[in-house]
Amino acid sequence: MPQSEESLLLYLNEAIATTRSKDKLFQLVTEKLRLIFPFDMIAIITLDSAQRYKRLFMRDYLGEVPYPMPQTVAGMMPVENSPTELFVRDPRVQQIDIRELTADYPDFMPFVLLEQRKVHYLTVVPLRTGGQLIGLLCMAARRAPALLPADLALLEKIGSLVAVAVNNALAFEEIAWREREKSVQLSVTNVLLSSKDRQALFQTVAEEINRIVPLDYFGLRIQRRETATEGFAEFAKQPDGTFAPLEESRWDGVANREQMQRETFGIFSQPLLLTGPDYELAARRYRMLQYTMEKNGTRAMLGVPLWTDDTQAAVLVLASRRPDAFTTADLDLVAGLAPQITLAMRNLFAFEQIEALRAQLEREKTYLLDEINTTAKFEDFIGTSPVMQLVQTRIRQVAPTDTTVLIQGETGTGKELVARALHNLSPRKERALIKLNCAALPAQLIESELFGHEKGAFTGAHDRRIGKFELADGGSIFLDEVGELPLDLQAKLLRVLQEKEFERIGGRRVIRADVRVIAATNRVLEEEVAAGHFRADLYYRLNVFPIRLPALRERTEDIEPLMRHFLERFTKQMGKPVRGLRERDLRALQQYGWPGNVRELEHVLEQAVIVSQGPFLEFQGFAAATQAAPATSDAGGPLKTLREQERDHILAALHRTNGRVSGPNGAAVLLDINPKTLEARMKKLGIRRTVEAGT
Template sequence: PVLLKQRSFTSIQLASTRAEGFSQVEYEAISLIIPQIALALDNLLACEEIDARRRLKTVELAIVSAFRNGRDLTEIAPVVAAAIHQVLPLDLLTLYQVGRVLGTAQDDTSVYRQGPEFLPLRLRDVVDLSDENTRQQWQAALTDLEALMQQPTLNVGEAGRAARAHNLVAQRYGERLGGLQSSMYMPILLNGRPWAALVVASKVAYAYTEKDLRLLQDLSRPLSLALENLLAFERIKTLSEQLEQEKIYLTEELKTSHNFEEIIGTGPVMQALFKNIALVAPTDYTVLVTGETGTGKELVARAIHNVSKRVRRLMIKVNCAALPPQLIESELFGHEKGSFTGATDKRLGKFELAQGSTIFLDEIGELPLELQAKLLRVLQEKEIERLGGRGPIVVDVRIIAATNRDLQQEVAAGRFRADLYYRLNVFPLVVPPLRERPEDIVPLALHFLPRIGKKLGKPLTGIATDSVQQLQHYAWPGNIREMEHVLERAAILSYSPTLALPETLGPSLAARAAPVENGAVRPLHESMREAILAALAQAGNRVRGSGGAAEILDIKPTTLEARMKKLGLSVAR
């Protein structure tokens, strides 16, 4: 006998062909080398144990890494099987009911070995469950297996063969893989309860031992921990997605029920406008936005774009009144190098920049007649041509146009093409002036207040009562833009968090509508001169562009420049 450490022993058996056998001296010699043999065996067993622990830790780390890096069970299962195959012979691995734990549609995930790789094994490749009778038998067989999977189970030899003979699930998997003869079941515990199971199987009759069952039990612990972590991550992910969806839903609800983007409107007129925006936005139809200066036509255009399917691309804005007539065509359609004096490089026009998106043509009524024909071609043919270009360029652009003019009158006066008007006027939207929506005056003022306060670095908390009354009774000929400028001026001059208007606003709406006394009538050129000077002062001496004097006076920039020249007025530089 050879006594080893850890209460174990082995023995050495020697045999001889001699009739007399071994002598006493030979027995004594063997006895002298037994301790050295025992020491060598103890060292060998210790090395094997260390190596076994190392391999076990490697497998455990591989399992944890598989659950951490895998996107779903179909990615995780092959990695887990390959890791366990390093310490146990495998031909099949099944993660039973792990999908149910994770809340996925895929309840069980199986993989089988083909050469050095583990490949997914789908349930429909094992059994046809289209037949109701087969489906019921399969479910009954799974129910029988669940009882066995509640505890570590070893199936080898005759006992394993008998167990497989009475279970449809084991039979079908064995038939599919060419005969499985050994298997082990190991429950996966979550919070101390068996929620799922790890199933391994081999084609070898006595592939597993009780020692292998203990090894599988050791591997089930990091598997349970990894599954718990994955389950916690999935719950956090689900909650995060739910919160994000709720945020999107609430945001869309606010946009739909109350405003679009920064458009403030609670009255029936604005709610009707919001409804029409929601109806036309998902389509690709051309929209014509009309309304007085400063009513927020650009905001309406942006709202349409932001609710449309083109929202991922930037909306391109062109102010037709801010561009000199000789540059508008190049700005809209682009030009080739050398197409005119100063064209040193090729340039893409705004329509090409808006490819796949929306182009907003502000102040479309200011577009010269010769360019109106080219815009009409874009609407009809969906193509443009650069200045100096060699051929047409197909564009996919949605057009939203805006104007403060009555285009029907412009058509009647010969300043706007009738065919272009009808092409633009597919879905008209009218933005009401501020005087027709008095219920929005105070909400608009309170909307501007924090923005102005942030810009100036002043904590503006409210508006004085008498100032609120003035805001409500003022006619607002410049509409929302004028209101913002009034509040900005008041904020600059304010020393208190409560905003107060520094001076009385102009005459009320009723006063503006009152008839003029006979003695107050003055020559037309004097009234015109004062009106132009007042508009220039309000516009910061700008004739053209958004908020320019021409826009305030509701006339074309070229007309205003002609009248200024006639009256001897010039813009201060």
């Protein structure tokens, strides 16, 4: 053996024994081989144990940009129907002219690309270890190499040494991969145990997986039964290598998005790997894959199912713009993480649900404490008259259902007490009854009160606000003075009644709420509909089960028991002595028209308990009130018009409050209307403040 050949073999043997870096090792091999065998390209192909698939293990060029190697199955290519099958069947050192094989393999891309560069000649050396063919060393050249029999024998020996190097490198790769796999599994496990914040947790998981499986997209998606899929946690890699969360709103405006997502979700029922041509082929069948390919440049996808049950299914999806991004080893790694990710997601679901319930209960507690301190008690709902017995019968009939109820009656007749009775006698009594007075807020704020708003939705929206409908989920909502709602809000309320869903102002997420609606009004809604002030379709939605509350003047037999009830309560609350009630005072109270109904009676008795000093109750100012608004016209006299009755009603309230319109002790509180509304009605009826105060 010539000295140069012996030196080459010794050098290669020593390099294989001492060099652990794959790239460094084959750089040395390439440099030494070029000294003896001129070539323009060198590549090493490895084979699986069954010699059915091959993988490009290493390649090197002289002064040329390497051509892209097409990948199909996880970085592997089939041996069958490629020139490699010829060399596997006849594993010996061979010299061939590529042009002689193009007729049988016209679509073999490596040969096509080589011929485009005028590289026509190929020398193939089998790589064996322990008698097993593990790969091929391929050297391509523009000029036909003049190899002697001795050169072929030398290449056989070199092939044996390179085979050992390849085998060692593969073993080192496997060990390194297992170490990285364990490292990622440990890191992901630590991350999943360290945080309960959904975005922060899975952003870190994406970063950890990216360390060993480079990716451009990480997504956990859920499909609920009969709905489109939704993102649980999704991130995209940014130019600086970090991962940023993706918003579900990115799908807004995409035609047929829900159908496209549903049809694509089904392909993830089993672990899935789509790379290169396989992804492009799948994109022809599934529109969502085609969309992501065109929109984001996606060329490879890896998916692992997490769980499927009666209500929902979940998958983990990775995607990349590189067509050869993922391998079967990557799929195995990600599938191995699936149980941990599934457990973390279920724990997060439970934690978020508990947090939502805790927050809702806290809001309900705050709301209910406020309601307890500011609203009347149900025991005030007193009356044995026939008309009140009918009301109580209708309450008992409808309370156990979820039917919408419309309570109609004059101000002060006890509409809120009926609403509370309906709620407390219903299956929803364990949850809150949420109240909203539609006349107590400016029109522009009512929508926010009803449906809530997101932070920044409008000027002054510094924080997210939970609306009354969301707060009432599982319970009941009482819409008092519903006849005061503006027409545009009437349409939105109709949608909630019909579809049980809404969005916060400035929000995009549809919120579903299971709420029983109870509405009340002192207006005659049929007249409001006829006048065009109230939507007919909303009226019919609300008026499913009407309950009419009679005015106090229609049930005078209930005045005495109501008086005794209020007297007992106020006497105890204020620590006042029990005082007698003169017969003449009782008759006067029974004969009065009570334009403010039960609420006015309550206020009269509260004031009497406060001001009385002697053995009997004193009703200061009550006579003036009765003169200002008598219950009925004189015998045989003409009936008053509605305008005259309304004017007398307001005057009576103003006498009771010494002319005060607004504030805690004003007539607006007594009449249960907005102060601005009361002032507008006073102006319309010609009632001036100077007159009221001096009357």
